[in-house]
């Protein structure tokens with residue numbers, strides 16, 4: 388229990404004052420945990436505040452349209468998180484009279500809720516003895532115990548989970564989990580942690596054996612694949628074309644400009660020829676320089692083609708909608724498109 392006493396003392400002194408630490412409302416903890424899964428706290432904080440203000444409870448989230456939820460999430464990336472939140476809120480509202488699941492097992496039944504999120508919510512809100520393991524926790528444990536197995540491999544994950552469970556303070560698992568995550572985020576950081584000022588300095592295996600810089604060991608992920616995307620910004624009489632993305636990918640259900648996807652870069656001539664069906668009466672005004680956008684498994688090289696039409700084709704190509712310049716901002720779009728729209732002036736709309 389020495390570990391627990393030291394950890395809690397460190398947490399008491401160093402914890403950041405964050406809004407989700409002032410509540411035990413499982414809805415709010417759920418939203419904060421999902422936002423923070425792949426987002427830094429400084430970036431996620433404003434999204435959390437905005438999301439809770441827009442959808443203060445599970446009923447309001449369930450009642451919203453998918454478009455409203457995606458719009459509120461715009462810029463955070465990993466949009467499946469927002470779609471899953473929405474689907475889970477609808478499930479809670481429709482199947483259990485709006486009552487949020489009150490156990491780890493019940494939480495696991497919600498769409499998008501895995502071991503990590505279920506352990507965080509059940510320990511913080513219901514005092515259930517479930518150890519949370521995120522990237523920060525696995526780094527701390529790998530160093531404390533000198534684990535040389537890859538922490539993202541099957542055997543390493545199992546070992547870290549078992550040790551996290553062994554360390555868990557069963558009298559106050561919620562505080563313990565938050566303290567260990569915070570210790571990893573603020574003190575036992577990936578590069579050059581302050582080992583001399585660390586409460587675990589004397590027992591930390593990595594420090595004793597001089598392996599702090601080598602641990603945790605991780606299996607390297609796949610190298611991102613390059614992809615070229617050519618977005619056609621068709622404008623006519625103050626309106627612009629959007630399409631809704633139906634592909635089963637990270638941008639599913641978001642809006643975009645009609646796009647040509649390619650596995651190799653296109654020449655300017657190929658770019659001009661690509662929208663063949665619009666050749667008559669189409670003036671290409673500008674082709675943007677390449678905009679690079681990095682996703683976890685993909686490097687996108689995007690170019691935006693500004694094209695003005697004399698009149699819309701009749702009928703409009705399947706999936707096209709025409710939107711006035713004023714209403715454009717109401718549509719959820721990928722961050723790549725959002726940033727580009729912010730950087731240019733649609734003065735001819």
Ligand code: SF4
Pocket residue numbers: 527530531574575576580581582585586587588591592593594599
């Ligand atoms: S001694 Fe260093 S490596 Fe070990 S837990 Fe403390 S900060 Fe992390």
